Amino acid sequence: MSALLTPQVYLDSCATTPPAAGVLEAMASVYGEAWANPSSLHGFGLAAAERLERSRMRIAEILGCSANQVILTSGGTESIHTALLGVAADGPPGRLVISSVEHPATVAAAAQLQRRGWQVECCPVDHLGVVDLEALELLLKPPTRLLSLIWGQSEVGTLQPIEAIGRRCRAVGVLLHVDAVQVVGHQPVDFNQLPIDLLSLAGHKLQGPRGVGALLVRSDLKLKPFMGGGGQESGRRGGTEPVALVAGLAQALDLCHGRLWAHGGRDPIADLRDGLLERLLALPGVELSGPDPLDPTAPKRLPHHISLLMAAPGGKPLSGRRLVQTIWQQGYALSSGSACSSGRGANPWGMAPSPILQAMGYPDPVAASGLRISLGPWLTAGDLEGVPGAVERGKLRVLAGEPVG
Ligand SMILES: Cc1ncc(COP(=O)(O)O)c(C=O)c1O
Structure with a gap:
């Protein structure tokens, strides 16, 4: 890394987080001390099983659930597949509803179900x-059996009204899987008190490895394993x-829980976020996408x-991907959208419209001008x-057409 890269500030927690000490x-x-196979019957194995x-x-x-409701997986993608394919394995094909702003993991699992004869419908979203x-x-009517929704959208930050949606699902007998990969760690989750049947989370988004x-499962819900094998996880994985x-x-x-508990259930990073957002929105050509946290009436x-969303003085959208590079030249690590898609799909002009922004109704050039800043507890006001x-200097460099990389 070049000596120019000071300070190095990590602002990409929605992609992944540095593991906590x-x-x-x-x-x-x-x-x-407990490295053995937890299924082994000797003392080494018993020590591992006890720790597990x-x-x-x-x-x-x-x-907020019991231990037998926790299926351990390799991360968010596997939890989502375990949920959707596991539910679908029981009974004849039905209809799955997802939203138009899901993570590619959900889209991929839905596509697998479609190949197995399921009907998949996509529910639209509004401009936020x-x-x-x-x-x-309308989509919750028969033959819908399962709804899968992203609770906290990774690219634009929108939180869906999951409780209200879950209550409707319960009323009409539709199962609800929630992709809570970006939510867990940032707000308390009391699974058994929520009208949710399955919930996915990943360790690396909350300073874990x-x-x-994990996939949390309603206690009476039968789930067929998506990955067979040695019968671990009560035969579910x-x-x-x-x-x-x-x-x-x-x-x-535990660390997230302690932090939330100490702040009345609220993530204290929101204060730093709000201060930074105000300063960013005061810059020319900078517009917020998704809900405005400074507006109490917003979602x-x-x-x-x-x-x-970033634009040049005349209003012409700028490439978010190029901005990420010019801002990183100054030592700030952020992203142009979700990490899993930001490295791919650019056209020859370096513009890669985000499918999420497109689904929210933004035209292609604007949908390629996204910048995401995502924070975590390792940051101080001084870092920000x-x-x-x-951001402003990065913009000027992009406008000046300075080479990047
Ligand atoms: C909302 C959401 N769902 C699912 C995933 C996939 O999780 P993992 O990378 O742990 O497989 C991600 C990762 O970015 C995500 O942000």
């Missing part, structure tokens, strides 16, 4: 990314459990999330001080 410690202790089940119980306790509740109501996640990663996930959740938004200046 306590998480690394918890994992190191397992690798030292203690971690599972802590995960369950924090998320909120699901159209009237359209959804990468390669571990095959594969030797990664005890150290699970301990890291439990520790990460809700993830507390650590800012998404912007230079962000608006770096």
